[in-house]
Amino acid sequence: MRENKQNLPVLIVGQGLAGTILAHTLEQASVNYWVIDAPQAYFTSSYAAGGIFNPVTGRKLEKSWLVDELFSYLFPFYSALEKKLGVSFFHPMPLFRPFANKEMKTWLLDRKEQIHNAYLSWEEAGVWVEKAGWLDVESLLICSKQYFQSKNVIQEITLDPVNDLEFTSEGVFFQGQTFACVIFCEGFHAQQHNPYFGHLNFLPAKGELMKIKSTEPSEDYILNKNGFLLPLGNQEFKVGATYRWDDFSNQASISAQIDLRAKLETFGIQHFEELNMSTGVRPATQDRRPLVGFHPHLPLAIFNGFGSKGVSLSPYFSQEWLREWKGEGEINSEASIRRFYHLFST
Ligand SMILES: Cc1cc2nc3c(=O)[nH]c(=O)nc-3n(C[C@H](O)[C@H](O)[C@H](O)COP(=O)(O)OP(=O)(O)OC[C@H]3O[C@@H](n4cnc5c(N)ncnc54)[C@H](O)[C@@H]3O)c2cc1C
Known part of the structure; x- marks a missing residue:
């Protein structure tokens, strides 16, 4: 176990898919945790995901x-x-x-x-x-938020990593409480706003999806042909997804709409009603591997970099994170931020 003699809680920053999965994993292992998450208006990847x-x-x-x-x-x-x-x-x-x-x-x-x-x-x-x-990532996040609220362990607030945290001999002091560790699960925002981990090899990718209604496709399976058509039930489908590396705004774009209509044509769908577009930025990395682990010098950690595969990667790596936290082994070396320790100054 990392130094945590007083059984202090850990602080999870961000309740996207990554922070949510990690919080449930820590609870299962009886690790005390708190979650803070920026207000809804803050731009996420998880709420746009096809899942x-x-x-x-x-x-x-x-x-x-x-x-x-x-x-x-x-x-x-x-x-x-x-x-x-x-x-x-x-x-x-x-x-x-x-x-x-x-x-x-x-x-x-x-x-x-x-x-x-x-x-x-x-x-x-x-x-x-x-x-x-x-x-259904959105349902998971909403019901998890209600669950964390019922346990009084979540607060809607945007952390300023530079001014809000104070390092003490016991851990990290934030809003009147000492935490054993602060775990950043901020998605692509880390690259822009996090002075401790923002220099890692993030390569964020904006993505857009279109929700449609149509009687033409099968509702029994996901169609995957240079894009996907995902049946949601009730003759509704998600069509996705686009990739862009030059625009991180949360505006839906005309070019994505055109791309997604072209995908529908490739799928052979002719009649459909466009219901809405969703937009997010994937927390992808240059080597396509997650960013999981511990700051080499400070009581800080990161659980991020899940790119376009957060659904399949985050449960397994939440266990890996916990294993290293408990001192029972090291995180898979391809995902561990140990591969970047040479970039951290002392
Ligand atoms: C169009 C699209 C389609 C996708 N399809 C799939 C798919 O089919 N399958 C799949 O596995 N993945 C898919 N993904 C990727 C998936 O969305 C991500 O892997 C995953 O959701 C990343 O979750 P996250 O929690 O790391 O980041 P985010 O969802 O971005 O969450 C970060 C959270 O941190 C909060 N936050 C950030 N900074 C602060 C701060 N300073 N203080 C407080 N809170 C903060 C944000 O408000 C947010 O709630 C898709 C993504 C997109 C955009």
């Missing part, structure tokens, strides 16, 4: 990084969380990837034996991916 989890990635049908570890943990984790909160938000659902064209089909079939097939079943028009589905 899809998918063990297969890329045109070559490769297994996602650490997929076996992540996916064996993800199912029991979210199912238990649904029971705890009494709300349904975890929706396992098959995902279909049609072959893009004849050439791609031949290319993939030629390599079928080399492709890891544990999550795939092949058919004439494409491949079915098992163990996929989606998490």
Whole structure:
């Protein structure tokens, strides 16, 4: 266990998906925690997310990084969380990837034996991916917030990391209370506003989604063809997603709308009603690995950098964070911020 003789609470900054998952994990392990979150108007990634989890990635049908570890943990984790909160938000659902064209089909079939097939079943028009589905991130965040409110452990406030924290011999002093550690889960805002971790290798990516109503697509599976069509029920679907690295405003853009309409055309959907757009900035990193761990010199920590895979990465890495906090092992070296310790001055 890191030095915490008086069993002081830890302070989680940010109640997006990352902070929420970490708070539930700490509670499960009987670690005292507090959460602060900026008012709703603050721009997040989580509220825009499609929430899809998918063990297969890329045109070559490769297994996602650490997929076996992540996916064996993800199912029991979210199912238990649904029971705890009494709300349904975890929706396992098959995902279909049609072959893009004849050439791609031949290319993939030629390599079928080399492709890891544990999550795939092949058919004439494409491949079915098992163990996929989606998490209703918005529902999870809203009911978790109500849960934290009922326990009196959350406050709506924006932390100024420079002026609001005071380091003492016991930990970090904030608003009349000493915390053993402050854990930053600020999403892409960390790069702009956090003087302790903002210099890490963030590469934020703005993304937009369109919600539509249509009677044309199947509601039984997620369609994945250079974008996705996710059935929400009641003939509503999310169409996504766009990527941009040059604009971090929370305005929906015309160019994204055009892109998403083009995706619908590729999916063969002709008649639909556009309901709304959602916009967020993914906390992505240059090496596509999370930023999890502890400041080398101060009682501060980070749980961030989950990019476009927060749903599948954050449960597993909340356990990894906790394991290192308890002194029981080190966080996976590809995700640990130890890989950047040379960038921290003493
Ligand atoms: C269009 C789009 C589609 C996506 N689709 C998927 C998908 O299908 N599957 C998937 O797994 N992921 C998806 N993602 C990515 C997913 O949203 C992220 O991985 C995840 O939500 C990141 O969560 P986070 O908590 O790190 O960041 P955020 O959601 O940005 O949360 C950060 C929180 O910290 C708070 N905060 C920041 N600074 C402060 C401060 N100083 N004081 C107090 N509070 C603060 C913010 O208000 C916010 O609540 C998508 C993202 C986008 C944009």
